[in-house]
């Protein structure tokens with residue numbers, strides 16, 4: 187398929203680098219043939235790198251993010267067809283994990299039963315790539331039905347925002363899409379996701395580990411680091427942990443090494459940078475509104491390499507308040523190991 191026709195689908199991942207992915211990948215050193223995207227999130231940078239012909243290894247500690255990479259980065263050709271859809275949407279809603287644990291917490295009981303049915307049916311698909319793609323489309327449906335697109339809101343607030351009359355009176359928007367079915371959203375997004383799957387003739391790989399267990403073990407020319415930005419809204423388990431629980435049908439604990447606490451994050455950055463000697467280049471994304479500052483980061487990095495180049499770009503995140511508009515700078519630290 188012609189490269190310009192391949193598009194990253196609507197994933198809607200908080201903290202995604204979709205609008206910056208071209209800039210980031212255009213700044214990858216030209217002699218690099220492979221990249222390890224160690225905090226891959228929604229996968230926008232991995233996807234761009236795959237498009238550019240690099241061999242990509244994507245990793246994220248959240249299972250749903252791993253499945254995004256499994257279906258869009260590692261997977262080169264498998265898509266969902268009519269038979270698969272027949273299987274996913276067959277049968278009657280069942281009382282499973284979501285119904286028992288999250289009725290009237292994140293979704294209405296009947297909706298939880300639908301999710302439980304689809305979860306069971308997806309397991310019957312005949313390949314791991316199809317299973318990953320189907321779960322990623324269910325994620326997309328769950329996100330579309332959830333006000334603010336994250337799973338750390340109270341039920342009272344969720345119900346209120348899903349009330350179309352209230353929403354219209356208050357915000358002049360009905361947000362009717364919150365009340366469409368999971369199946370509706372799944373089918374609405376299906377062709378966009380199916381069409382996003384392509385082969386770059388490389389053996390790409392998706393992983394689901396704490397990055398601190400992989401450093402040095404994964405070989406690549408570049409390690410790209412896009413950690414949660416400390417001091418910003420960055421509780422990724424809070425945003426998406428529910429989807430991981432749905433996938434595994436069991437309650438889970440938030441993950442460690444999450445870059446939420448300021449003091450701990452300083453130690454984590456040091457630990458991270460201390461283990462990158464096996465990579466020719468390490469490239470770190472950060473910005474001017476997070477902690478530690480650019481200067482403090484340089485101080486830590488320079489314990490391990492003196493070859494640091496920092497480039498920056500104006501960038502406004504969607505959630506940024508008006509007061510901060512145009513003051514945001516996105517940084518790219520390009521570090522070379524001697």
Ligand SMILES: C[S@@+](CC[C@H](N)C(=O)[O-])C[C@H]1O[C@@H](n2cnc3c(N)ncnc32)[C@H](O)[C@@H]1O
Nearest residue numbers: 201202203225227228229230247396397412443
């Ligand atoms: C800023 S987001 C990455 C966004 C991504 N570049 C994109 O474009 O969507 C940071 C990611 O790091 C993941 N993460 C946080 N701590 C981690 C850890 N210790 N090991 C691996 N992944 C981690 C989070 O789950 C989250 O998806």
